[in-house]
Amino acid sequence: MIASSASASASASASSVGKDHRDRPRVDPLAALRTPDDPPWDVYLTGTVFLDIVFTGLDSAPVRGTESWARGMGSSPGGVANMATALARLGLRTSLAAAFGDDHYGEYCWDALEQGEGIDLTPSRTVAGWHSPVTVSMAYEGERTMVSHGHEPPPEAVLIQEGAPECPPRARAAVASLEPGKRASWIARAAHEGTRIFADVGWDETGAWDLAGLADLEHCEAFLPNAQEAMRYTGAGCPREAAHALTEHVPLAVVTLGAEGAYAVDRRTGETAEVPAIEVEALDPTGAGDVFVAGFVAGTLAGWPLADRLAFAGLTAALSVQEFGGSLSAPGWSEIGAWWRKVQSVASQDPTALRRYAFLADLVPEEESPGWPLRRAVPTIGFGRSA
Secondary structure, eight states: OEEESSSSSHHHHHHHHHHHHSOOOOOTGGGGGGTSSOOOOEEEEEEEHHHHHHHHHHHHHOOOOOOOOSSSSEEEEHHHHHHHHHHHHHOHHHHHHEEEEHHHHHHHHHHHHIIIIBBTTTEEETTTTTOOOEEEOOOOOOEEEEEEEOOOHHHHHHHHTTOOOOOOOOEEEEEEEOOOTOHHHHHHHHHHTOEEEEEEEEETTOOOOOOOOOGGGOOEEEEOBHHHHHHHHOOOOSHHHHHHTTTTTEEEEEEEOOOGGGGOOOOTEEHHHHEEEOOOOOOOOOTTHHHHHHHHHHHHHHHOHHHHHHHHHHHHHHTTTTTTGGGGGOOOHHHHHHHHHHHHTTTTTTTTHHHHHHHHGGTTSSOOOEEEEEEOSOOOOOOOOOO
């Protein structure tokens, strides 16, 4: 049985997250394009929500038989919630279909997303008697190690997580994670209704790396793999060659190059673009790929030039790795604005960045943001009800 909604009671952590969210200046990157006939949502997505518990400030990997103390810790909704939060913080009206566990973890995740981030959870449900999946992540030396636990999802949860609604909500775009050898029926339905599908993909555990196995790619507007995934799927000798090869299967291919930035090819216009990465001191890479996709989707829906979209996606990802946690670290316009003002203040030292990101001038909030860098992460989901 699926309950109709999460419990109405909110944890104090989610309440504080919500207040923080509402107090931030909001930027609508699509304001100039909106009309009364628009779909109700800018982006729709579906998937599994985890509770993420992230430890940072470890000097090295944990050693067997010893106890390690972390200098930082944060808890937040993870999994598909990383992408949903990244989209919402960039000002996109976001709708999420997900199954939530019927426990305090699930209640916290629901409240943090709905109340804290303003994400529409109308297509989501709380599944009675199901425990929330949990991931513990340890970040050290620029890498991360994760341990996850979850009970087998009941059929109701599987239906929601795989996007089973007969009619997905009308949206300008949707973000899909393709799985080799499987189709998600909602993707074809959404594309048929005019929704633009942006897809990423995980590591192919089968080792086949067969593009034909990504059957839903035919419905996609854009495909955003990393360099290794792109080369393995195409057999190309370099990521840029792989990006061109992918445009035989999808109109727009974007290949992330790690520390080198990203490269994109648009088959319809013949346009290519490459933007270098922004050098930052990385604290935790969790969710950076989701943030990159969210930034690229936002720029695409806003109609920006391809190079600006790449630059914006790379910037948002770079800002995210300076914080810890997945959804916790997704930057909003306050962080983007603070970064832009910092670039302007040292323009003589970094004129390249000033020129490359000049398109931000008309977008970022004018008011000063408090402090730099900003940190959203909270130590625990507790601090409930007496605060």
